[in-house]
Each structure stands twice: as C-alpha cells, then as structure tokens.
Amino acid sequence: MAKQTPSSFPSSDVVFLDRGNGTSVLVHLHGATVLSWKCQGQEVLFLSEKAVFDNKKAIRGGIPVVFPNFGPWDLGPQHGFARTKRWQAETPARTDSAGNVVAEFVLQDDEATRAIWDFRFKVVYTVQVMEKTVTMNVAVNNLGSKDFDFTCLLHTYFRIPDISKTAVMGLQNTKYVDKVRDGEEVTEAREEIRIDENYDRVYMDTPSEIVVGKVADGSHSIIMQTMNFPDTVVWNPWADKAKAMSDFGDDEYSNMVCVEAGYVAHRVQLNTGQQFVCSQKLTFVPATQ
C-alpha cells in the first residue's frame, strides 16, 4: 500500500493533523488533497501505489478537491484547477477544547486561474479530525464584481478490502446518469449497490446520509453525511480503465471505491459578494466482531 505517512513527503508539502490514539489526517498542499485518514490506526482512504507527487499532476487517491468544474471543461483541465494548485495552509493544525484537530487551507484566484476563468474568488477548506469522524467544509467566496457559477465535489477514494464484498447503501430510488452507458438516466432499484464492473454514475438529489461498507461481516463501514452536496458520484474504473491509467495499479480497482459528495448536476450561482458553503462528514464505524 502507498505510504500515507508524513515522513514520506517533504515537510513543506504536507500538514499533519494528529489527534492521537492512532487517529490522524495528512493533507498535501498540492490541491489541499487529503492523502490519509487513519482512524484508531486503520487507514480509511485509498492512495494509489503509483500516485505521482510532482506538484503538477492531480494526486491519484485520497480526497482531491474538484472546483470550479466537475468533469470535462472547455476552459481548462478536467475537474477544474483546484486539485492541481498549491493551496496555502491558512492556519497550522490546532487543537480545540474537545481535543479535535483542525486546519484551514485557502485557494485564491491568481494570474493563472484568471487566464482561464476570469473571476475573483477565495475558497476556504477546513478539515477537522474528531475521535471517529472527519469533516471537510468548503466555503466559496465571490470576491469580484462579476457573478459566476461553478460545480464542485470532494473526490473521495475509499480504501476497501475487496470490491466484491462492498456495497454503497442509501441511494435506492434515486436517479443517476450512467456515464458508462452514454449518459442514460436510470432509477436505482437497489438498497445495496454492489459494484462488479466499471461504474461511473452521477446520482442526483441524493439523501444527506450514505453508507459505504462491507456487506459481509468483519469489516468497517463509513457513514457519509453531507450538507449542500445534493449529488453523489460513484466510480470504480474496473480492470480495463485501471490498466489505462499510468498512476493507478492494474489490480488496485479491487481495493477502492470512489463515493463523491458533489454539487455537479446543476451549477451553483454565486453572485458578487456572496458565499456558498458545503460540507461532508465521514464517520468510521468499526467492524462488527
């Protein structure tokens, strides 16, 4: 498995949020990408063994921040520029009175972003580590004199023991756009979504609570609770697309699933001076004994 420890990276590139008792989060300033969330010693996130850390390419794994555009973009790179920009750690990691560790990361417009998306903005990304929960809060501020619109998403890669024994639960009866079947719109019939091929689905108007877990006994699960992220993307590249990605191991698709909280089916309209806030809360549920 990829090294998801602070010592694997130059200290100037990462912020380590250590809550103690084997619970911590590691954030890379390239894209403010959360690389690791260890809960009581167990790594919850997937990071590809072949992930590239050249401060240019998007990091393959963890939680890339997708802004100001999810998916292909006429103006710039797929999934926008946020995940490939250097963010500033607004504050070093600090501990609150409850012992939770929190840090803020900021991305503001610069010449490079204005060259492709000519708007003034500031995104403040706050990561908080609690005993069995992490929260990611995204605040987008329109600082300019022009209104703009955007889509955004937290592209979370969950580490799982075995894709054949994993389910995504809570999306029954929601509609999804199936990007693997020419954008066909389908209603999800299953409470337990089992993934056995390339999945690339945008579930729309989804519940604010979804569970990612092992349907068989003996493994942990994650409760994903969201605010102002009305859509949920479920992605697994499966074998052929895994082989086609240079920064993803051919067999790694069996140990990961992306369940991504997003505002992607429609665009957020943010007028001058306005702020938009969205967040996800991930709670670790230990394996049933």
Ligand code: TA6
């Ligand atoms: O979130 C799913 C998705 O949009 C897929 O279509 C796939 O492209 C994935 O993102 C990864 O995209 P990336 O640009 O990181 O290779």
